[in-house]
Each structure stands twice: as structure tokens, then as C-alpha cells.
Amino acid sequence: MQYQATVTIEQKAGMLDPEGTTAKRALGHLGYAVESVKTAKLYELVLEAESAEVAKQKVDEMCQKLIANPIIHNYTIELKELK
Amino acid sequence: MKIAIIQFGGTNCDMDVLHVLKDVVGVDAETVWYKEESLTGFDGVVVPGGFSYGDYLRAGAIAARTPIMDSVKKIAAEGKPVLGICNGFQILTEARLLEGALTTNEYPKFRCHWTNLRVETANTPFTSKFRKGEVIRLPIAHMEGKFYAEEPTLAELDENEQVVFRYVDEKGRATDKANPNGSLENIAGIVNTSRNILGLMPHPERASESILGSDDGRRVFESMADYITENF
Numbered sequence: 001m002q003y004q005a006t007v008t009i010e011q012k013a014g015m016l017d018p019e020g021t022t023a024k025r026a027l028g029h030l031g032y033a034v035e036s037v038k039t040a041k042l043y044e045l046v047l048e049a050e051s052a053e054v055a056k057q058k059v060d061e062m063c064q065k066l067i068a069n070p071i072i073h074n075y076t077i078e079l080k081e082l083k
Numbered sequence: 084m085k086i087a088i089i090q091f092g093g094t095n096c097d098m099d100v101l102h103v104l105k106d107v108v109g110v111d112a113e114t115v116w117y118k119e120e121s122l123t124g125f126d127g128v129v130v131p132g133g134f135s136y137g138d139y140l141r142a143g144a145i146a147a148r149t150p151i152m153d154s155v156k157k158i159a160a161e162g163k164p165v166l167g168i169c170n171g172f173q174i175l176t177e178a179r180l181l182e183g184a185l186t187t188n189e190y191p192k193f194r195c196h197w198t199n200l201r202v203e204t205a206n207t208p209f210t211s212k213f214r215k216g217e218v219i220r221l222p223i224a225h226m227e228g229k230f231y232a233e234e235p236t237l238a239e240l241d242e243n244e245q246v247v248f249r250y251v252d253e254k255g256r257a258t259d260k261a262n263p264n265g266s267l268e269n270i271a272g273i274v275n276t277s278r279n280i281l282g283l284m285p286h287p288e289r290a291s292e293s294i295l296g297s298d299d300g301r302r303v304f305e306s307m308a309d310y311i312t313e314n315f
Contacts, residue, residue, distance in 0.1 A: 013284060018190065019187065067140065071183065071231070072231055
């Protein structure tokens with residue numbers, strides 16, 4: 001089976017998000033009142049696996065080993081069956 | 084004695100380190116391309132600064148996972164000194180050779196200027212030629228230099244005297260204003276528990292000759308060379 005995994009990498013709670021803070025400030029300069037801005041990074045992966053469970057496990061491994069840095073990031077994985 | 088200077092795609096401070104080691108300190112050194120898998124014959128390693136692999140994913144993330152890093156880990160396990168400067172520091176934390184992580188500066192801008200640093204310990208192979216509490220001048224040049232670690236790790240770093248350099252003002256006070264990137268506790272450089280791996284964001288190789296405005300950085304390399312001579 002082929003799956004598409006969408007991985008979202010976010011800063012851990014309590015960590016500053018300087019890009020988000022800067023965007024919020026800039027939006028303020030443009031006259032938009034925004035309560036908060038949070039930035040995240042998104043990776044879209046397409047991979048073959050025998051089941052959704054295996055696919056998710058593989059992507060989780062990739063996140064732990066490379067895509068995220070567990071010291072500073074949280075991540076979520078969403079899986080979609082392609083064919 | 085021979086020191087290896089690791090080159091990854093995007094490394095750009097390698098030749099400066101080579102110049103300082105060979106021409107200023109006067110020890111044998113050689114650049115080693117990351118595809119070389121062995122570091123046999125080397126007594127120490129410098130992972131220099133730059134933008135390895137464009138700092139894609141995160142600064143240092145890809146370089147940290149190249150095969151040569153297994154050889155760096157091996158050299159470190161033998162007790163030989165490993166020095167990571169700027170991108171090299173980021174690579175060593177990404178490789179889990181050092182605690183914590185380097186993340187985007189609190190004000191998310193590339194910062195390139197002189198900083199004052201307080202030497203927190205002379206008890207490392209890289210700072211034996213300094214006095215504890217001494218204030219020195221080294222330049223920084225980075226956008227992802229904010230040192231971050233969770234509270235238990237920070238407490239351990241303090242307890243084991245693993246913090247080697249802190250950003251301070253001219254009088255040696257670790258103020259917020261003297262902190263160029265929002266590093267927790269003004270941390271600019273740390274060692275591992277065995278003390279033979281140092282990572283620091285400022286560039287000692289850019290301040291190793293007085294014509295450059297400071298030669299404080301030279302003592303980092305001299306200390307390292309002395310340590311190798313005495314121990315290997």
C-alpha cells in the first residue's frame with residue numbers, strides 16, 4: 001500500500017517561537033489585532049508499507065531519528081491511504 | 084600530533100581553523116572530507132563552522148548523521164579532544180555528543196559581532212590556558228545560537244561545571260543585554276561529562292591573532308594541543 005504522511009513539527013510548549021512573535025508584531029503594524037501566531041514546519045512524505053500501522057511506525061522512527069529534535073520539538077503524524 | 088578538521092558540504096570556517104592550528108599554534112592539522120570514514124592517526128578533531136547542507140531541517144541535523152560522525156564518536160570515546168565551533172556545536176548537539184540544542188535566536192536575526200565571554204572553568208582540555216572568571220573577547224556569527232535544555236539538564240550542567248563560557252558584559256556580568264541570542268543562563272559553550280568534547284557558538288579561530296582585534300581564541304587551540312601532547 002502507498003501512504004501519504006503529513007508530519008507537523010512544532011516547538012515544545014513554553015519555548016519561544018521568535019518567527020511567530022515577529023509575524024504577530026508585523027501583522028499588528030498592518031492593523032490586524034491577532035491574539036497569537038504560532039509557526040510550524042510541515043513535511044509531506046509518500047511511502048510504501050504493508051499497513052497503516054507499519055507506515056505510521058516507520059514515520060515515527062524517521063521523526064525520532066532525523067525530522068524532529070525531541071529536545072525542542074513536538075510532532076504529529078497524519079496518515080492518508082493513497083492506493 | 085595531528086588534528087583533523089572535518090569538512091562537510093557547506094562548511095566554511097575550515098581553512099581559518101587550519102591556518103590557526105598550523106601557522107599560529109604550530110601543530111600538524113589536516114582537513115578531512117566527510118566521506119572519509121576513518122580518523123585513524125588523528126589525536127583530536129575540530130568540527131568547524133559554516134552552514135553544513137544549507138542548515139536544512141535544522142542547523143547541523145544532516146551533518147550529524149553522516150558516517151564520519153561515527154569516527155568522531157569513536158575518537159571522543161578514546162578520550163581525545165573534540166572541539167565544535169558554531170555550526171560544529173550545532174552538529175555535536177544534533178549528534179547527541181553534547182547536551183541540549185541550539186535553536187533560533189530570540190530575536191530571529193543573523194547576529195555577527197564581538198561578544199564578551201566569561202571563562203567559567205579552566206578545568207577542560209580547551210581552557211587550561213585561561214583563568215577561571217577571566218573575561219575574553221570572541222566574535223559570534225549565527226542565527227541559531229540560542230542554547231536550550233530542559234531544567235534537569237541545565238541543573239546538571241551547572242552542578243558538574245560543564246558550562247565553559249557565558250555571554251557577559253564588559254564587567255563580567257551575565258546580563259540579558261549581554262546575551263546576543265537568548266541562550267538559557269547566557270550559555271555560550273559547554274563540555275560533556277568527560278570534559279573532552281567542547282561546543283561553543285563564538286569563533287575562537289577568528290580571534291587568534293591580535294591583528295584581528297583579539298587573540299584570546301588562540302588559547303583554546305593551544306590548550307587543546309597541550310592536552311594532546313600530555314596525554315596521547
